Amino acid sequence: MKRLIRFVLVGVALTHADTLPAQSRLVEAFELERNGRFLEAARLYRQTLRSEPTSLPALLGLERVSEPINQQDSVLFFVKHALELAPENRFIRTIELRSWAAADSPDSLNAAAERWIAREPESPDPYREWAFAVSQRGDLIEAQRILTLGTERVGNSSLSRELAQLWVVTGEWIRAAEYWADATRADPGQAPTAALSLARTNPTNRDAVIRALASGAPEDPAQLVAANLLAVWNRPLDGWVMLDRVLPEDPAVALGILRGFVERVRRLRGPKSAKSRGFALERIADLTTGSFSENARLEAARAFAEAGDRDVAERLLSQITVDSTVVTPSQAGAMASLIGVMAASGRVDEAEDRFAQWSDRLLLGDVSNLRVAMAWAWAEQDSLDRADAIIASDSSISAMDTKGWIALFRGNVKDAITMFRAAGPLVGTRQESTRRTEMLALLQVVGTDTVPEIGSAMMALHSGDTTTAVGELQSTASRLRLDGGRAEVLSFAGRLAYESGDFENSERLLRLSVDIAPEGPTAPLSSFTLARAMLDSGRQDEGIERLEDVIIRHPNSAVVPRARRLLDQIRRAIPQS
Amino acid sequence: MKRREFISALGSSVGAAAVAPGVLLGSEQNNWILIPMDNVQTDHLRAYGVCFRNLQREQAAEWLLNYRGGSFLAPFDSTLERDAMLSGVSVERISDNQVLELRGQIQANNMDAVPLEKAPTVAVYAPPNAAPWDDAVTMALEYAGIEYDQIWDAEVLDGGLSDYEWLHLHHEDFTGQYSKFYLTYAGSPWLSEMVQMNTAMMRSRGFESVPALKKAVALRIKEFVGQKGFLFAMCAATETLDLALAAEDVDIAAQYSDGDPMDPNASEKVDWSRSMAFDNVRLEYSSAIPSFSDIDGHQVNNPPVRQSLANFKIFNFSAKIDPVPTMLVQNHREIIPDFYGLTTSFNRERLKPDVTVLAYEEGTPWVKYIHGEYGEGTWTFFGGHDPEDSQHQVGDPPTDLSLHTNSPGYRLILNNVLFPAAKKRELKT
Incomplete structure (x- = not known):
């Protein structure tokens, strides 16, 4: 009974639909389609087309719903009728091509395309849509043939973009670049799309792609694509040089291109990226006026400061009239960068002077960072008192960390421990944090308040003299008790020697460390480093045996996963990374 | 087409005698190694390698179908234990009584114990x-x-x-x-x-x-x-x-x-x-x-x-x-x-x-x-x-x-x- 009622209701609904005006029928058809009731939607689309044979929304709707209900053939009847009434309609021609492709009738598809071409011999549209319909069936070779044919017959570059995209899909990067170059010459606005499309070029083809794009005249807009690709492929300075050469004269167009380049290189790291960003920002500053220009110049100064190019940064800053009472965040940031560059380059006195003038206008975070930077700069010049003085009143965790290292450089183990503990585990990079924690662990087992040799060893290490540092540490170890950190200091020295490539010394020190405390806290790491030294010296069997020993003897050590991974790499059980 | 046939070594499907533990039943000593294959296993993939190499050494083992994700059971062997440790495979040392208990569980549920004989080439x-x-x-x-x-x-x-x-x-x-x-x-x-x-x-x-x-x-x-x-x-x-x-x-x-x-x-x-x-x-x-x-x-x-x-x-x-x-x-x-x-x-x-x-x-x-x-x-x-x-x-x-x-x-x-x-x-x- 229920089924009968439902049948009657559906019947009423359909009868009702028959009487609806065409517009309402379309709205109802869309709604049915949206709810996945494709059969009913198809019926309404067909009804609409009977009264309005050239209704594009109805034709498109019927095309959409015909696929899920497997009635693609039915679209063709309405398409043919529509074309009889509106043979010039390109949209209907496109639907016809797609419908033949969906019906898996290549001969009819080709014939329909040729009919369209015969009507519009000068237009690239029929070739474009024909190739698209063919490519949807996965036949990319045929699609390429059609587009090439279209290019020959139409006689211009209007299909180059599509050809380029097809070559990208098939991995023919150089051909793709050649067609993108054509497309960009015809329409420079295609440059960003071309760069995006070619960005996935595999590394071996990148130089050839750049050559294909940069082979034209100096003002060839295809070089814009090459410049952007160089920026994406981590060659920002090469990219800038090329961009600078072909930048259009129209300021509005040039500004758009420059801003795009700045954003692209901002994602990269390193001084080359910062420098190329600085060049582009300086050019933006030259092309603009007022606060836009000033901000761009400040940003450029900051970029050059980041790149370590202090002279250019200072030159740019000197071009800006800074109101001493009103300082924008970007001006303050630029100045902070400059002071940081001065400190890092050893001009600490000058940096301190500039800092004194500006400290009340700098951001709070920058103030603390600059104090720490200047303290490290003094420490590197062996002026530990001046280093201490500049951060004496600073209670930030970065300052605590720096105070800890300065205390350690003086050999003051007790204060170093206190400061490192106060700094906690979160200061600095992951590497800095690990090094601090490692040092804290080492100092805690030494158990003596003052050990000047450790201080001079760490100072030597900080200045890059690992050999002296290892020697000092070894000498320190010999004066420590067996249970007073001797094994730990030897282990540390051995690992430093390993990192500096002195495998022989490293092995000797690490063996001593393991022999003194085979179950001690540093034994797993010493053994692991010992294994690496053996492997790096070409003694594979011994290295493997030592790695296995680490895993078996210290199963709960954090070193074990690293030991297992190294074993996997040696045995080629995992891909070589 | 007929199914491939499996011929039982002995009467019991749980394979109690399929391996030779070399100890008296009921002993509380942990004479067995269980390689669990449920969520506690740290490296499921290498567990198969450990088992395979154990068979290559002509050591017996059993595959406990549907028991804890398809675990493996073998008499204790120091080489097996060492191999598992080196491979990062979790193992459990269990006693004869625990083995008896798990065999009872296998008997009573949709599980089985299949003896593994020889590593295939x-x-x-x-x-x-x-x-x-x-x-x-x-x-x-x-x-x-x-x-x-x-x-x-x-x-x-x-x-x-x-x-x-x-x-x-x-x-x-x-x-x-x-x-x-x-x-x-x-x-x-x-x-x-x-x-x-x-x-x-x-x-x-x-x-x-x-x-x-x-x-x-x-x-x-x-x-x-x-x-x-x-x-x-x-x-x-x-x-x-x-x-x-x-x-x-x-x-x-x-x-x-x-x-x-x-x-x-x-x-x-x-x-x-x-x-x-x-x-x-x-x-x-x-x-x-x-x-x-x-x-x-x-x-x-x-x-x-x-x-x-x-x-x-x-x-x-x-x-x-x-x-x-x-x-x-x-x-x-x-x-x-x-x-x-x-x-x-x-x-x-x-x-x-x-x-x-x-x-x-x-x-x-x-x-x-x-x-x-x-x-x-x-x-x-x-x-x-x-x-x-x-x-x-x-x-x-x-x-x-x-x-x-x-x-x-x-x-x-x-x-x-x-x-x-x-x-x-x-x-x-």
Whole structure:
């Protein structure tokens, strides 16, 4: 009974639909389609087309719903009728091509395309849509043939973009670049799309792609694509040089291109990226006026400061009239960068002077960072008192960390421990944090308040003299008790020697460390480093045996996963990374 | 077709006497090693390697089907324990009483204990230039530390398969059409190398075309299965092996591969009584579409009919009645994310009636993992390319299995490697 009622209701609904005006029928058809009731939607689309044979929304709707209900053939009847009434309609021609492709009738598809071409011999549209319909069936070779044919017959570059995209899909990067170059010459606005499309070029083809794009005249807009690709492929300075050469004269167009380049290189790291960003920002500053220009110049100064190019940064800053009472965040940031560059380059006195003038206008975070930077700069010049003085009143965790290292450089183990503990585990990079924690662990087992040799060893290490540092540490170890950190200091020295490539010394020190405390806290790491030294010296069997020993003897050590991974790499059980 | 029979060593299906613990029952000493395969296991994949090497050392073990994800039990052995530690595999030392308890649990539930006798000799059929990282099975074997030999057409044609008990087929195209990449990847160095190698092999063996060579190889592989072999194939090797067998006398290869076009009535002419798994298949006639037939439900490289990925479900068999399929589906997960391959899945309508479905996607017409018998041997087909790289493409970086130590998809592969080690016994029904 229920089924009968439902049948009657559906019947009423359909009868009702028959009487609806065409517009309402379309709205109802869309709604049915949206709810996945494709059969009913198809019926309404067909009804609409009977009264309005050239209704594009109805034709498109019927095309959409015909696929899920497997009635693609039915679209063709309405398409043919529509074309009889509106043979010039390109949209209907496109639907016809797609419908033949969906019906898996290549001969009819080709014939329909040729009919369209015969009507519009000068237009690239029929070739474009024909190739698209063919490519949807996965036949990319045929699609390429059609587009090439279209290019020959139409006689211009209007299909180059599509050809380029097809070559990208098939991995023919150089051909793709050649067609993108054509497309960009015809329409420079295609440059960003071309760069995006070619960005996935595999590394071996990148130089050839750049050559294909940069082979034209100096003002060839295809070089814009090459410049952007160089920026994406981590060659920002090469990219800038090329961009600078072909930048259009129209300021509005040039500004758009420059801003795009700045954003692209901002994602990269390193001084080359910062420098190329600085060049582009300086050019933006030259092309603009007022606060836009000033901000761009400040940003450029900051970029050059980041790149370590202090002279250019200072030159740019000197071009800006800074109101001493009103300082924008970007001006303050630029100045902070400059002071940081001065400190890092050893001009600490000058940096301190500039800092004194500006400290009340700098951001709070920058103030603390600059104090720490200047303290490290003094420490590197062996002026530990001046280093201490500049951060004496600073209670930030970065300052605590720096105070800890300065205390350690003086050999003051007790204060170093206190400061490192106060700094906690979160200061600095992951590497800095690990090094601090490692040092804290080492100092805690030494158990003596003052050990000047450790201080001079760490100072030597900080200045890059690992050999002296290892020697000092070894000498320190010999004066420590067996249970007073001797094994730990030897282990540390051995690992430093390993990192500096002195495998022989490293092995000797690490063996001593393991022999003194085979179950001690540093034994797993010493053994692991010992294994690496053996492997790096070409003694594979011994290295493997030592790695296995680490895993078996210290199963709960954090070193074990690293030991297992190294074993996997040696045995080629995992891909070589 | 009758099921492969398992002959019991002794009366009990739980295999209490299948291993020799060398201690009195009831002793509280921890004389056993249990390798748990449920969620507590730290490296499921290497557990198979540990077990395999234990068998290579002629040490007994049991596979506890459906017990804690399909765990392994072995008498305590220091070498086994050391191997597990080095491999990062979790093991539990348990006592005789605990073993008795677990045997009781196995007896009372849908579980079974299958004695493992001997590590099978393993071969991987792959071209000489194939890196281990090209193929999920070789990656799994390398990672688990399971020894295997790499063989190719020459070894197969010279009768070399008789040296092995277990054979895996690298993702080869046995229709001889280079996975139908010939047009899409024209000019790629790897494809040129593949064409050169196959052509050289064809000439050296006196075949008129590469498709003819591959058909001969497929026939030898079928003979291997018929003579007690265990065959495991993935991706396109599954589909193309059967197509090559069924089309022994019909040209199903595109013109670029053998010089003449495919027979326009090939679908009607092929003889499906010659294939092992599939029946009534419609072939793909376009040389430009990288698809072979309508066996694959997903058609990854055929955009108009490509299907999206979902999850597949492992079938739950009765361990005591169907130990073979039960072994093949041992896992700690019931639902597993699907992954594409040139052949991703198998349309149910194209399967022969006696094929056992091991895993399937609910609500779809395709299945993922199938098993069957031919002659005195068995074959197992698993759709897809790499269980941990769902959309692997040519040139993608290889999968590092040390980052997927608990991969349920890779476990299904490794079940197949240990399956031939199981002791034969009579089926109960």
